[in-house]
Amino acid sequence: MSAELANLLGGILILADLAIRIAALIIIPRDRKPTAAMAWLLAIFLIPFVGIILFLVIGNVKLPKKRMARQKEINAIIEQRAEGVDLDTDPEAWPSWFRTISEQNRRLGALPATGGNRAELIGDYQASIDRMAADLDLAERFVHVEFFIVAFDDTTRGFFAAMERAVQRGVTVRLLMDHIASAKVPIHKETVAELDRIGVIWRYLLPVQPFKGHYQRPDLRNHRKLVVVDGRVAYTGSQNLIDRSYDSPKNLKRGLKWQELVTRITGSAVTAINAVFLSDWYAETDENLLATEHVAAADVPDDPSPDALVCQVVPSGPAYELENNLRLFLGLVNAAQEQVIITSPYFVPDEAMMYAITSARLRGLEVQLFVSEIGDQGSVWHAQRSYYGALLRAGVRIFLYPGPYILHAKHLSIDDDVAVIGSSNMDIRSFNLNFEISLLVRGRSFVADMREVEAEYRALGRELTLEEWEREPATATFLDGVARLTSALQ
Template sequence: MLSMLDAGPVWPIVLVVVVVIDIVALIVVPRGRKPTAAMAWLLLILALPFVGILLFLLIGSFRLPAKRRAEQARIDGIIRSGVDREGLRTMQTDWPRWFQRVVQQNENLTALPASDGNEASLYPDYQASIDAMAAAIDTAERFVHVEFFIVAWDDTTRGFFAAMERAVARGVTVRLLADYVATRRLKNSTATFAELDRIGVTWAWMLPVMPLKGKYQRPDLRNHRKIVVVDGRIGFMGSQNLIDRSYDSPKNIKRGLKWQELMTRLTGPVVAAVNVVFLSDWLIETGEDLTAVEHVPATELERSAFPDSLLCQVVPSGPGYATENNLRLFLSLIYGATEKVILTSPYFVPDEAMVYAITTACQRGLEVQLFVSEIGDQGLVYHAQRSYYSALLEAGVRIFLYPAPYILHSKHFSIDDDIAVIGSSNMDIRSFSLNMEVSLLVRGASFVAGMREVEQAYRDAGRELTLEEWNSQPGKATFLDGLARLTSALN
């Protein structure tokens, strides 16, 4: 009885605290946040006030610290000045007007212009792409820039590391950036960076979570970019990380999972823009400005003389920018399409704007296809993705499932027969808001023809999901899909 009396006055205090939390949440949470994300956070906080508010304080900020955002803006200003000084803007009157506006939009958001006279080749084979990057490094005379979300020294990447070692031995400067959280959590990360130290690679972490050293931001804001630049004249971009196809995970190996990727090799003026993304990330992470020694201006790069050379534009995005550059690019292209839209994304968890763009394309009479994996490696994302299938299939989207045990990790899409995008960005809320990504916009029928071959290989390997099959899904799976969809909005 005494214990109950003693505890009595506590409950009014708890009630007052809960009411205060709810009122503050209603004021603070919606600010600058999409309605769906705000609603998800408010539901969590109202249902579980103390747990919800702690999670919000930990991961509620979807922007990098103000200092980092200011530095990105300063760098963008420097890039714009260089573009103006060197007269690098490319805008041709024979482009469709809507496409001119997309190019202009990208440059307004990122400072990076489009360039013509480029060549590109696609690498859908996992080991072949790593070997191609290693072969390019073997041609290096001045510098090599390597930037990956995940870096590992294993049997698959050993040739890449050997190429870096040979480059260092020739007197070439090799610099490497790796995402702190994604790479540090690997079991062999210590051995990986010991090897980098041994061979003489200069390396740094991206977005380190080191609060005792004054380096901290929301811990799940990550740098997801994949870039290799050799002497400023050869570039690689795409979806693939520098690691074995199983991601060196015992769980993946046990399930027999293998990642399917797509990379592109670039030459021409666009490589200068790819290099600028690396130089910007290096400057932000290390404070070292390499522009004077390791920047090759686009004006010094040879333009392709072939009539089917490509127009390319690099579009970096992420929480360092004021808006979602990649999402705006994707939406603009889908709304500009006149014949077909073919999407490939391993983690397809779109926001409402993307769903409307895709389903509206179907309603305009376009052919719309989506390639995803039959199975998932991340349960929550997998179920959230599945929650969109019904609406897409009903709208007329054809969904193709890439077969197990492969995880279709490629990230690209094509518009009509002459426009494509390839890069590191998934079509999900995380890639739009929380990850630093880099995408490549390409205009050129030859490039899209190559992407069509890749897409056909996906069709041949997998199978089409029908609305009839989907409607026969058990109720338990539908419940899990819906629950996961709610949690996916917590950004």
């Protein structure tokens, strides 16, 4: 290569590098949180060509315009159907803060808070799947199943058999599963073959199939977990439809087992959970079932007892303009008067969430955080650890659930009568990149049951103290800091 050509190529590379940096300064901060913008700018300035490729692939947190428009259409339909519905409760009797949070949730997710519900917590992994299967055996019209991960294995075999029996009775069984998460399970081909064999109507959620015309940012995923039977009973929570080892050779080698929490719901809230499924089905198939498979809240048997629960379903995800789940969590933590207890397997909060949690301590509240002592995802686990020091110094009590279990349950409770359970982690990914479902519950009996679950976590685990944390080696905390920085790339 001649010197002139080498100089020309070098000049072109310098100009290209400069152009990338200038363009990044103009484009990246636009409509992006400062922490995320700074992380992207740092990546591009340190490794400009690699950084810009990453940004082009995963830098857009929103879905295509057609999918965004579809969500608005669905919300309008839901709002229209919810107008004038007897909510079986008196909002004027609620505390003002709860009334305003429920109004915020309705404006963001279109679904109202309704009374007359009952909810049961199930913490046994196999028992929760078996209870779902038992309810499937009572189905007469339809079964709607939606999970982040679906696999046909020894743990889920009974659930698949119940779906088969339902199909044989003439019940329509529809199933949605996240494409990327389910397809990477080693037995995915066997799972799909079994679904086809038994006659389940199934589709992928957010498929990444560019040659079939299906593409969006590949790490925008549908993380929801729910089951609805005939519009009369529903399940939601943290658990996927798979063995508690996730059928992963790596997890089996380490002996890892997932610990979950699921809730079984009856009452008008089932209608809202079904609406979430129907909206996802419409988005993925262009088949609008809201006219045929929507069961009105007024037609669902309610619980007239004084212990009946007020429930509100809060969907969230990149098809919404705002972070519905983050706003729900912030509202609850800021409204708490006595205590805040958070359980999250992946705790990587944004700045607002950290301020809310530490401010709760400054107000004198008891604040506890339950997380796993070991991690299944190295970068997330290190990013989570990077917050421990600030939390401990603020007086937050951190309890570590022991290995080989991964505490995968996701719930938040405040004071003695309000809680949230669902699929949403307390992390930036769940706030921005994942479709999630959260169930807001007001009722002392439900929170008392959750307190029993939290007490079990506390008894099995151990408390991390500030003195112990300050003895952590610098090498470990260095990795924590790096992981925290990269977690803001969204």
